[in-house]
Amino acid sequence: MAIVNIGFSEFLEDNIKEITDKYDWMKTRTFKLCKTIEEFKEFIDKAIEFGHCVLDLETNGLSTRIKKVDNKIVSVTTIVGFCLCYDTTFAIYVPINHLEDAEYNLPEKKTLDEIKRLCTNCKVIFHNAKYDVALLKNYGIIISDYKMFEDTIILGRLYDAGTKETGLKKLSEKLLNQPMLELKEVTGGENRFDLISPNVGYIYGGSDAICTFDLYKFFEKQDIIKQQEFIYNLEKRIVFVVIEMESHLIKINIPYLLEIRKKAEERIEKLTKEIYELVNHEFNIDSPLQLGKILFDELEYEYPQKRKTTTGQYITDDKTMKKIAEKYPLVQKILEYRNLKKLTGTYIKKLLLNTDKEGFVKLSFNQVGTDTGRFSSPGGAGLEIDGYSGVNFQSMPKKPDKKNPELDLRKAFTVRDPSKTMVAIDYENEEMRVATNLSNETVWIDAIKKGVDFTIYKKTPDGLQNEITLFALWGKLIQEGLQSENKDIIILAKQLKSKVVNIQLREFP
Structure with missing residues (x-):
């Protein structure tokens, strides 16, 4: 040098x-x-x-x-x-x-x-x-x-x-x-x-x-x-x-955000007491280790998984807990507690900390953040100190928890001008429309004009069940199957891909 x-x-x-x-x-x-x-x-x-x-x-x-x-x-x-x-x-x-x-x-x-x-x-x-x-x-x-x-x-x-x-x-x-x-x-x-x-x-x-x-x-x-x-x-x-x-900031209704935070915190406090009463003692509800021991050792609840973690702990993530929620009221309260903690900690707290004096917050969009080509809206520690919200807006709940419908986070986002209306738009069959534009496939163009839903296949003799997305399946085959080092997996992936392509050609010859 x-x-x-x-x-x-x-x-x-x-x-x-x-x-x-x-x-x-x-x-x-x-x-x-x-x-x-x-x-x-x-x-x-x-x-x-x-x-x-x-x-x-x-x-x-x-x-x-x-x-x-x-x-x-x-x-x-x-x-x-x-x-x-x-x-x-x-x-x-x-x-x-x-x-x-x-x-x-x-x-x-x-x-x-x-x-x-x-x-x-x-x-x-x-x-x-x-x-x-x-x-x-x-x-x-x-x-x-x-x-x-x-x-x-x-x-x-x-x-x-x-x-x-x-x-x-x-x-x-x-x-x-x-x-x-x-x-x-x-x-x-x-x-x-x-x-x-x-x-x-x-x-x-x-x-x-x-x-x-x-x-x-x-x-x-x-x-x-x-x-x-x-x-x-x-x-x-x-x-x-x-x-x-990114230059267009989002207006936040601060009084509303403060109101739902207060209600959420009051509900968390009440849930905490109810959980302690059902267990007969206090413990750290946020600790997976303590929670697992209490539910499956102390209370002898049915453990819905076939395995534990690599360190021997019970798995207590939301997916596991939901499997036994209907059977145990305590688990229902723990899931509600978690949802409220996420609402106040992951979303409300960061929004309040990073909204400017005029009530605006800035979002960050990453155009190369996903495998599918979609935008991502990165959140996490560090972003908020540099003028962004630090909140992953794409992971924000679309609807409030059924147990707390009044805690609707999305109502905190409002318009700058009261005479204006905020509109939510979802582009239907976006991937297929892009593929159609790039390929100029006349059959697909005609199908789009007729309003055909490309993404969902009904149950067919080939064994594909309802709600299998063609593009998701193709992506999984290409990424996980065809790129595998295992020859058997590659052969299986090619066979499955061939089956999907045959269905595609049959539906849209």
């Missing part, structure tokens, strides 16, 4: 070299901290000449929201610096908003002008274009043409549709055999990029840029872009749609 013109202390230089020497691939790459705007302009000129350039943003957060400060609209998240690379051997880092060693920062406006020039005259390579394009928009840099960018996170999904790993570090190690630096390795544990010195951050940022470039070249070599050109370009167009979707 070449350390170019960085000028920091001998101790820090030795420390960085010791860290990066653990990564063999970095030894042949050059990382540079850009110190003047003239140097940056020269780099942009060369990138435009090459026709492509990786652009990676280092920031102090993940939110793409904007806010009003002193009557000015500003970005919630600050861009701390830019990592760029147009060649696999060399990357540059341009700091603009570091709080540590701020004297290294280049003028923000002049730097942004050069970034705008790059995005206007050169194809930019991102890893997760949705985030970068949205954040650049907050700084007045508009990318509106899908032909002007590439996205390795989308290419990663197209290369391996079944993968759950779309992060840069995971893909780099898996596909390139290039394990990447962890931020804590060069920062001593500091997670905010603006609080570390550019003298350290440039190596971390530069490695991000080079690995993104190497990933793009890998996918290019695999011919993914040409082989799946239509789908890839479609996904790139959708990036702009997702950005627009």
